[in-house]
Amino acid sequence: MADELLDCIVVGAGISGLATAKILAASGSSVAVLDRKGLAEETSSNSLRIMHGGIRYLQQLDLFRAGRSFRDQCRIFREYGEFVRELPCLMPLERFGMKSRFPATVGSLLFRCVGFAATGALPTSRVLSRNEAEKSIPALSSLFSCGAFSWSDGQLVDPRGLVSRLAQEIESGSGSVITECEVSQIRESLKERRVLLETSIGSLFARTVVLAPGPWVQRALFPAAPYHGLKLTKAFNLVFRTSRPLPCALGVKTEHGRLLFITPRDGVTAVGTWYSQWNEPIEELKVHEEEIEQAIAECNSRLSKELFRREELAGVEAGLLPMKRVSNGEPVLFGRDETKASGRVISLLSTKYTTFLSLGERAAKEVITLLNTHS
Numbered sequence: 001m002a003d004e005l006l007d008c009i010v011v012g013a014g015i016s017g018l019a020t021a022k023i024l025a026a027s028g029s030s031v032a033v034l035d036r037k038g039l040a041e042e043t044s045s046n047s048l049r050i051m052h053g054g055i056r057y058l059q060q061l062d063l064f065r066a067g068r069s070f071r072d073q074c075r076i077f078r079e080y081g082e083f084v085r086e087l088p089c090l091m092p093l094e095r096f097g098m099k100s101r102f103p104a105t106v107g108s109l110l111f112r113c114v115g116f117a118a119t120g121a122l123p124t125s126r127v128l129s130r131n132e133a134e135k136s137i138p139a140l141s142s143l144f145s146c147g148a149f150s151w152s153d154g155q156l157v158d159p160r161g162l163v164s165r166l167a168q169e170i171e172s173g174s175g176s177v178i179t180e181c182e183v184s185q186i187r188e189s190l191k192e193r194r195v196l197l198e199t200s201i202g203s204l205f206a207r208t209v210v211l212a213p214g215p216w217v218q219r220a221l222f223p224a225a226p227y228h229g230l231k232l233t234k235a236f237n238l239v240f241r242t243s244r245p246l247p248c249a250l251g252v253k254t255e256h257g258r259l260l261f262i263t264p265r266d267g268v269t270a271v272g273t274w275y276s277q278w279n280e281p282i283e284e285l286k287v288h289e290e291e292i293e294q295a296i297a298e299c300n301s302r303l304s305k306e307l308f309r310r311e312e313l314a315g316v317e318a319g320l321l322p323m324k325r326v327s328n329g330e331p332v333l334f335g336r337d338e339t340k341a342s343g344r345v346i347s348l349l350s351t352k353y354t355t356f357l358s359l360g361e362r363a364a365k366e367v368i369t370l371l372n373t374h375s
């Protein structure tokens with residue numbers, strides 16, 4: 001491979017890089033996807049695993065993103081249905097304000113219209129009476145004095161299976177997957193119409209490069225790196241062993257105004273996501289004991305129950321995500337995925353796992369345009 005000039009090298013085999021390489025390999029382009037570690041072992045293995053159907057964007061009145069997210073979710077079910085399942089979700093309603101019965105009923109109708117317009121399929125959502133909601137989760141009936149908003153989201157149940165499938169698809173097309181290969185520098189040669197990548201396995205050459213290194217996109221791997229110095233947010237979930245799994249997912253707002261999602265998984269319950277600013281080196285990512293204690297207390301105080309106990313904590317899933325700015329001491333994440341081109345190098349910024357197919361498709365299209373323009 002060292003002497004070969006590939007159409008594209010994708011740096012980073014997280015979910016975004018794998019999706020990009022899979023689409024390029026299916027189109028017949030010669031492509032290799034490289035990772036300094038294994039496949040999707042960083043941010044992509046720490047997601048809460050919700051394949052968002054878009055309802056959350058309705059609260060911000062972002063109808064466009066709500067429709068697009070529902071379309072992304074439907075596509076995952078259609079193309080990778082064996083790795084996801086439908087996840088029934090509930091959110092307690094409040095007496096007054098945007099989360100009370102009337103706005104929730106209008107929101108449900110609007111969401112169905114937006115979903116139908118985006119895909120031709122109807123998303124599941126409705127407002128439940130107090131009685132119906134209490135019956136859904138009897139152990140937490142005190143949360144539902146004003147009823148609940150009910151909807152259906154997607155949940156990734158087999159992340160490793162999905163990643164292996166993508167790798168197989170790359171290799172059965174015109175692509176290859178290379179692990180334990182770290183890229184340290186990228187240089188574009190205008191004269192030779194190619195890009196040189198210095199890597200831990202030697203120099204590699206390609207006509208184009210897609211940079212999908214997750215948070216490492218803030219590193220200046222090449223002179224014009226558009227996300228050099230990008231600020232990051234630490235995000236983490238807590239995973240508990242439980243003998244009393246909830247029958248559905250539950251979205252609750254804590255006293256700090258944070259929306260927490262409690263999701264049943266196989267034999268465990270995952271709760272997330274907590275966010276805080278991160279100014280340290282990426283390799284030093286850590287969730288401190290005090291943060292864990294605080295997070296458990298915050299969650300239990302909202303549920304008015306000792307539902308989660310420190311001794312039942314089975315794991316902490318943490319990663320770094322792109323941050324836009326800080327508002328009132330809280331990090332504001334990037335709202336949307338992005339791609340930015342600089343010469344023959346396209347950099348990706350992923351904000352959600354859910355969008356891996358559409359983001360990969362966008363990056364692959366840009367590569368094909370570059371290949372056609374420069375051929």
Ligand SMILES: Cc1cc2nc3c(=O)[nH]c(=O)nc-3n(C[C@H](O)[C@H](O)[C@H](O)COP(=O)(O)OP(=O)(O)OC[C@H]3O[C@@H](n4cnc5c(N)ncnc54)[C@H](O)[C@@H]3O)c2cc1C
Pocket residue numbers: 011012013014015016017034035036037038039040041042043044045046047048049050051052181182183184212213214215216235236237272273317318319320321349350351352353354355
């Ligand atoms: C706690 C948490 C909860 C989340 N929950 C959800 C959720 O419920 N639903 C949802 O849709 N999204 C969720 N997300 C967001 C989602 O996980 C990310 O947007 C997505 O996984 C990013 O994938 P990626 O491929 O861009 O990055 P990554 O998964 O970080 O992949 C980047 C890869 O690049 C490699 N790499 C880096 N530098 C180099 C280099 N120089 N050379 C070679 N390889 C390199 C890394 O090893 C890594 O494997 C969550 C994120 C976190 C952290």
